[in-house]
Amino acid sequence: MKFSYAAPWRPFQWAIGLLVLLLTLPALAQEPPRPVPGIPPTILVMGDSLAAGYGLAADQGWVALTARRVAERKPDWRVVNASISGETTSGGSARIVREVLRVRPAVVVIELGANDGLRGLPLREMRRNLARMIGASQYVGAKVLLVGMRIPPNYGADYANGFEQVYRDLAAHFDVALLPFLLEPIAADRGNFQDDNLHPVAGAQPALRDHVWKSLTPLLQKPQ
Known part of the structure; x- marks a missing residue:
């Protein structure tokens, strides 16, 4: 599996912050960010089938393995996996306010x-949806790890390049941590993938x- 990308998208970044406020703040207005007594600092994972562990046993996916490592090395933390197979950024955007208010995360991983x-x-639309998710997470005081992806050029090189650049632009605009390509360490070997490739x-x-751990670890500072 090999992907190629490049080509930046830059215009209208200033509008993203305003858009996030318009879409997110009304739903959060009654819930100002504050620590919740009795709830341990939480890592909330909002992802698709790659994070939900499609085709795997419940304890085999990278999120489950991360939760196990967190339990060993950061025992005062917990991991909540709210990932759904087949999820798009639209679905994540529709769920984000409910999830951050339910979980009150200290860190949100958006995959x-x-x-x-x-x-x-x-x-x-992808850019708008991810921006809303980042904005809602930051509003409740959570740090964000944005996990990027690359796609094959089925829809043309411009689309593939622009797709990858969305993550970089949002990470820079909102000043959040970015893991540019989730599958980077395994993408070159077909044997690392199920029959669907x-x-x-x-x-x-x-x-x-x-x-993921390399990018996540710096965010695991216990909130005050």
């Missing part, structure tokens, strides 16, 4: 976009966990 790209959905096998999950 969405692959299904948008595979369906050729408009990049402006999309979902990693169980044996590849530890490499994904380690890849």
Whole structure:
């Protein structure tokens, strides 16, 4: 599995912050960010089938493996996996306010976009949806790790390049941590994927966990 990308998208970044406020703040207005007594600092994962562990046992996916490592190395933290197979950024955007108010996370890992790209959905909508998710997470005081993806050029090189650039632009605009390509450590070997050539096998999950862990660890400072 090999992907190629480049080509930046830059215009109208100033509008993203305003758009997030318009879409998010009304729903959060009654819930100002504050610590919740008795709830441990939480990592909330909002992802698609790659984070939900499609085709794997419940304890085999990289999120489950990350939760196990968190329990060992950061025992005062917990991981909540709210990922759904087939999820798009639109679905994540529709769920984000409910989830951050329910979980009150200290860190939100956003791993969405692959299904948008595979369906050729408009990049402006993907950008808007991810921006809303980041904005809602930051409003409740959570740090954000944005996990990017690359797609094959089925819809043309411009689309594939623009798709990858969305993550970089949002990470820069909102000043959040970025892992540019989730599958980077395993993408070159076809043997790391199930028969659909999309979902990693169980044996590849530890490499994904380690890849994410490098970007996640700096965010795991216990909130005051």
